Amino acid sequence: MTTEVAPQEGVPGRVPDQVLRIEDLAVHFGGIKAVDGITLGLERGLISGILGPNGSGKSTLLGAVTRLTPLTRGSMHFEGRDFSGVQPEQVARLGIGRTFQTVRLLDDLTVHENVELGHDLIAGPRRWWRRVDSTERDAAEAAVRTALERTGLDGKEKLRPGQLSYGLQRRVEIARAIVMSPKLLLLDEPTAGMNRFEREEIGGLMSDLRSEGLTQLIVEHDVQMMVDVCDHLFAMNSGQLIASGSPADVVRDPAVREAYLGKQDNDDRDS
Ligand SMILES: Nc1ncnc2c1ncn2[C@@H]1O[C@H](COP(=O)(O)OP(=O)(O)O)[C@@H](O)[C@H]1O
Ligand SMILES: [Mg+2]
Structure with a gap:
């Protein structure tokens, strides 16, 4: 049996250098499983994006990483150090x-x-x-x-x-x-409510920051912008990761289309 490289481990054969590593992370609010068993890594210097419908747990995931939200279970490592227990005010100082x-x-x-x-x-x-x-x-x-x-x-x-x-x-x-x-910048819907021109400007700013080596994780609904700007995409639905890979692969993934992109498929009808 061959050991498959999980998509979030990056390109097979390349040793991933992960700034942030999350293992089996869960955040439940009573009966609501906002985040329910997420495992992922963010590779240094890249822009990673999270797609997912409203309520899929994206902001809760960022809240867990910035320690504003208590964890139900799981672990998080930043630069190899477990920071699941640090206080929110220490997170900025971690980077x-x-x-x-x-x-x-x-x-x-x-x-x-x-x-x-x-x-x-x-x-x-x-x-x-x-x-x-x-x-x-x-x-x-x-x-x-x-x-x-x-x-x-x-x-x-x-x-x-x-x-x-x-x-x-x-x-x-x-x-x-x-x-x-920071060594890692998390952006939660930075272009919501913006016009196309403003969105492109923010995308350009992210690319500039990337060229300076800043690792970024962005949550955004503008799929085209995510494909243009991100090096890697994750897709979430109901608190779980349903896809991880290159932007082109993730937006083509049938599970992602069903969960999220279905509503926006009109553009593709002629293909
Ligand atoms: N503080 C909270 N208390 C209770 N439920 C919450 C809280 N924060 C988020 N939720 C619920 O968790 C789910 C995920 O929310 P959220 O992370 O904001 O999703 P997204 O950012 O993907 O739209 C939703 O059902 C939301 O109502
Ligand atoms: Mg949100």
């Missing part, structure tokens, strides 16, 4: 950054201050009570500036989030996450 499905910015603060908050999360609250030395302050300011530039927000730093378009608000969230120099 995991995220954006949320709905915009979560502080509207009393400027764009610059919102991004600075992300930096404070890793630099520690000491900045607020200790006499901050100027080297440290300069480094923080440089990190914030770089994050704003990379997300195309230069010139907008003095505005409040409420004065920005929805697309730009999402960029502020991405800036707040990357200012922490």
